Amino acid sequence: MRLIAAFLATCVMSVLSIPLVFANGGPATSPYACGRLGVILDTIRTLESGGDYTIRARGASAAGAYQYITSTWRHWADEAGVSTELYPTADTAPPHIQDRVAGANVSAILADNDNLIEVVPVIWYYPAALGNPEIMDQIPMPSAGNVLTVREYQTRWLDTYNEKLAATDGETPTCAATDVTGEWALPLPREILTVEMLSAPHHTYPALDLMVPVGTPVFAITGGRVDRVTNWNYNWWAVGCGVSRPPAGCQSCGIGITIQHPDGLRHTYCHNSRNHVTVGDEIAPGQHIADSGNTGRSGAAHLHLEMRVDGRRFCPQQLMVALVGGNQFAGVANPPTQGCSF
Structure with a gap:
């Protein structure tokens, strides 16, 4: 599977059809039947x-x-x-x-x-x-x-x-069907997500914030191996990190997870209330990896999602909008690295 090549060459440079069926939302038996x-x-x-x-x-x-x-x-x-x-x-x-x-x-x-x-x-x-x-x-x-x-x-x-x-013959079903471009899944239950929610302006740097209640299940957008976890179970502002001389140990991601795919994609999920995976775990697309929260540098409960290729951060919105729509989107020559609204 050439995940990054498929995403950059097919998803972004042309028109992509994504006939995905998600087990964490969409026409499936249940969000957790995987x-x-x-x-x-x-x-x-x-x-x-x-x-x-x-x-x-x-x-x-x-x-x-x-x-x-x-x-x-x-x-x-x-x-x-x-x-x-x-x-x-x-x-x-x-x-x-x-x-x-x-x-x-x-x-x-x-x-x-x-x-x-x-x-x-x-x-x-x-x-x-x-x-x-x-x-x-x-x-x-x-x-x-x-x-x-x-x-x-x-x-x-x-x-x-x-x-x-x-x-299951040793192979439990994954949480997202596989398209020819690779394996993708929604980061949250489908009933929560809308195109408007995904395409709203966010940071001045490439990232996506999704405002959801504490405890909302967080799913891996694709597979890989857990490369890093953080377990700072505090809110940045509540413990005085937002001052000129913050106390030692402040971590902006809070309780977070970073997953590394062999093709170069790193996807990071911050501000969780609980992680369900640890470093070295092999992750399937759509796997329930965490519950959302309000830890780290967070002003309100939400999921912060970042995607990087070869160290370069880019906007996740177009891919997420396509997954919610389940059909097509018009790509551009290169993934946007600023703005992050469409």
């Missing part, structure tokens, strides 16, 4: 509800494909940037919204537990058992209808997960 996360969500849905997004538990508030009780749903819906006024319980939300909330929940579990898959079923079934062998062999709250010990549930869950993983 990669390992997609298999995990499929496993949870299978065991909790048989994949029924409208089901409600008898005598309890658990609802939807992932059987969220109302208080838990409200917490993770807020983390995922989903309105609980619009969707007060899980079963009132459409499938892609339920998947989005559960995706944020699972990503947080993995990020907090060294990406150990076996932790997911324990926390989903009975979190108090995590790290407690005695509770692992008890049936939690049998009065609520539970019949399995935590360990039995974990075993059944992992068996189901491994069966589903094996069914």
